[in-house]
Every structure is written in structure tokens, then in C-alpha cells.
Amino acid sequence: xxxxxxxxxxxxxxxxxxxxxxxxxxxxxxxxxxxxxxxxxxxxxxxxxxxxxxxxxxxxxxxxxxxxxxxxxxxxxxxxxxxxxxxxxxxxxxxxxxxxxxxxxxxxxxxxxxxxxxxxxxxxxxxxxxxxxxxxxxxxxxxxxxxxxxxxxxxxxxxxxxxxxxxxxxxxxxxxxxxxxxxxxxxxxxxxxxxxxxxxxxxxxxxxxxx
Numbered sequence: 001x002x003x004x005x006x007x008x009x010x011x012x013x014x015x016x017x018x019x020x021x022x023x024x025x026x027x028x029x030x031x032x033x034x035x036x037x038x039x040x041x042x043x044x045x046x047x048x049x050x051x052x053x054x055x056x057x058x059x060x061x062x063x064x065x066x067x068x069x070x071x072x073x074x075x076x077x078x079x080x081x082x083x084x085x086x087x088x089x090x091x092x093x094x095x096x097x098x099x100x101x102x103x104x105x106x107x108x109x110x111x112x113x114x115x116x117x118x119x120x121x122x123x124x125x126x127x128x129x130x131x132x133x134x135x136x137x138x139x140x141x142x143x144x145x146x147x148x149x150x151x152x153x154x155x156x157x158x159x160x161x162x163x164x165x166x167x168x169x170x171x172x173x174x175x176x177x178x179x180x181x182x183x184x185x186x187x188x189x190x191x192x193x194x195x196x197x198x199x200x201x202x203x204x205x206x207x208x209x210x211x
Contacts, residue, residue, distance in 0.1 A: 002118065002119065002124060003112070003113040003117065003118060003119065004109040004112050004113055004119075004127050004131065005109070005113050007124070007127055007128055007131050008109075008131055013128075013131055013132075013135075015177070016131075016132055016135060017135045017139075018177060018196065019174075019177055020132075020135045020136045020138075020139040021139045021142070021143075022170060022173055022174050022177065023136075023139070024039075024136075024139040024140050024142070024143040025143050025170060025202065025203065026167070026170045026174075027039060027143075028143045028144075028147050029163055029166055029167055029170070030163075033144075033147070033148070036140075036143065036144045036147065037087060037089075037144065039140055040087075040137075040140040040141060040144055041087055043133075043136050043137045043140040044083050044084075044101075044137055045083075046133050046136065046137075047083055047130075047133040047134050047136070047137040048080060048083040048084060049133070050126075050129045050130040050132070050133040050134070051076065051079060051080060051083065051130055052080075053126050053129060053130075054076075054123070054126040054127060054129075054130045055073075055076055056126075057122050057123040057126040058072060058073070058076070058112075058116075058123065060122075061116065061119075061120065061123060063116070063120065064115060064116050064117075068115035068116070069115070069116075071111060071115055072108070072111045072112055072115050072116065075104070075107050075108040075111040076108055078104050078107070078108075079101070079104040079105055079107075079108045082097070082100045082101045082104045083101060083137075085097060085100075091145065091148045094141070094144060094145060094148075095145055097141075098138070098141040098142075098145065101137065101138075101141075102138065105134055112127070146203065166202060169201075169202045170202060173202060
């Protein structure tokens with residue numbers, strides 16, 4: 001079986017991350033800031049649920065000593081507390097919360113890899129779900145911060161036209177993702193760079209609407 005690091009570096013996980021970014025931006029094109037914040041809170045709860053499922057598998061795991069599992073649990077509890085933090089209202093508070101969750105997640109995952117190492121099948125599946133939900137959460141954070149100045153209700157006809165163009169670009173981007181998802185592992189790095197570059201162009205168009 002694999003480690004959490006292996007899962008994050010896998011083809012499926014990297015493609016899931018690209019998909020999460022596209023999905024978050026796609027929703028943000030039509031959502032108000034308040035709706036984006038609500039979506040983020042839902043994403044945090046889903047990440048917390050995935051973390052709890054991972055915790056259940058950890059508690060049942062017999063391949064590590066109690067001291068090692070306790071060290072992992074300490075990181076897990078800290079991460080759970082960060083995910084449970086209330087909704088931040090100001091942009092700096094949202095950026096701070098994003099960093100706290102990202103740092104806590106990185107520390108937790110590093111602890112799992114150090115103390116547990118290669119996971120069994122049940123833990124492996126729980127870890128995959130955690131990584132997917134954590135990616136969704138990060139994508140929502142990133143999009144909310146990037147779109148903080150958005151105000152569709154005061155948009156001009158040109159802004160509306162630009163929004164429609166972004167929607168079309170995202171549609172094309174996601175169609176490319178679906179078409180290319182099954183390509184071989186040796187093409188992953190090139191594909192990831194190409195799709196990331198394509199997404200960055202769309203993201204810049206998104207943020208420029210309010211600059």
C-alpha cells in the first residue's frame with residue numbers, strides 16, 4: 001500500500017486537484033461572495049468528515065504502536081480544530097484560516113507517513129477520500145480569496161460578456177480534462193503543466209474582472 005505522500009503525487013490525485021480548482025471557479029463565476037463563503041463552509045465540514053473517517057481507520061490499525069498513533073492523533077486533533085473554526089468574514093482572516101488549515105494538514109500527513117508509513121487497504125481508501133476533500137477545501141479557499149472583490153450586481157454589459165467568456169473557457173477546459181484523464185502515467189507531468197497553464201489563464205481572466 002502507499003503513503004499519504006504517494007497518494008498526493010498519484011495521477012488520480014493530481015487530476016482531481018485540477019478538477020477541484022475548475023469546479024470551484026466555475027461555481028464562483030455565478031455565486032455572490034456570501035454564497036462562496038457558504039460553499040467554503042460546506043467544504044470544510046466535508047473535509048472534517050473525511051478526517052474523522054481516516055481517524056476511525058487509524059484507531060483500528062494494528063501495525064503501529066500506541067505511542068506512534070498518539071503522535072498522529074495529536075496532529076489530527078489540531079487539524080480538526082482548524083477545520084472547525086467559524087466562518088471568517090474579512091479577507092485577511094480567510095487567508096489566515098487557509099494557511100492554518102494547510103499547515104495543519106501538511107503536519108498531519110507528514111506525521112501519518114512518519115509514524116504509520118505504508119498504510120493498509122482500509123486506511124489507504126480513507127486517506128484518498130481525505131486528500132480529495134482537502135483539495136476541494138483548498139480550491140474553495142483559493143477561489144474565494146481570488147474573487148474577493150467580485151460584485152456581479154454592479155456589473156456592466158462588458159463584465160457580463162466577460163463572465164460568459166470565462167464560463168465557456170471553463171467548459172472547454174473541463175472537456176479537455178475528461179478527454180485526457182485516462183492517458184498514461186508517463187504523460188502526467190506534461191499534461192499537468194499544460195492543464196495548470198490553461199487554468200492559470202482562466203484564473204487571471206476571473207480576477208481581472210474587478211481589477
